[in-house]
Amino acid sequence: SPDMELSNGILYAVWNDNRPPASNSDVYMQKIDISTGERLWNPNGRRIFRLNSYIPTPKIRALNNGDLIVTSFQNSTGFVAQKVKPDSSLVWPGYGMLISTEIANSPFYGAYGLSNGNNGNVFVAWQNPSSKILIAGAADNGTLITENEAVLVTGQRVQLFPNPNSGRLYFKGLSGTRQKVTVTDAIGRVVLSAFMDVTQEEAT
Secondary structure (H helix, E strand, C coil), X not given: CCEEEEEXXXXXEEEEECCCCCCCCEEEEEEEECCCCCECCCCCXXXXXCCCCCCCCCEEEECCCCCEEEEEEECCCEEEEEEECCCCCECCCCCCEEEECCHHHCCXXXXXXXXXXXXXXXXXXXXXXXXXXXXXXECCCCCECCCCCEEEECCCCCEEXXXXXXXXXXXXXXXXXXXXXXXXXXXXXXEEEEEEECCCCEEC
16 A cells, blocks of 8 residues: 655655566556645656566655655665655665665565654654564665664563554663653654653553
8 A cells, every 4th residue: 555645735655566666576666646646746656676576565654854754664675775766766875775784574465654853853652573663764875874673572472552542651671770651653654752761660
């Protein structure tokens, strides 16, 4: 299914597309004026990645400066990201930047989320096929903010309840005196990001 992002009255969409010359499924993107429904780029979309991937599961996030970050999975290359200008030009050369070069550490299909940082940075958190949770940062210049993927949780389950919720949230399974907790919704948007002082098994 496509992923979409609304930015300043403009809807951006990315999707898998197996039209020729795709070897499996490439990733395309479109820019749409939501007031008129007009497609503002090529009517057939702009190809962002030409990938050898059956299900690349792309996602998109708008940056504060109006640029867009598109991420995807490539069978032979790994987990990749590309920066796209509002005029459809690609900023980073080739496939863009590598978030994870190890295929075994790539996301399990769409099990990942994007979050905006400061100064054009984007942070990506994902679950690999071994159920490990990893995180990496993409800097504005197309380099990794972290030298390697950082393991956040290995064999430790953190529970958030009740879910769904519109009031007080409870976290169970945290340890240590101070933790940063980030909660996203089902499509990866950050709904809570805060540091918490944790001295017991449960915190609110």
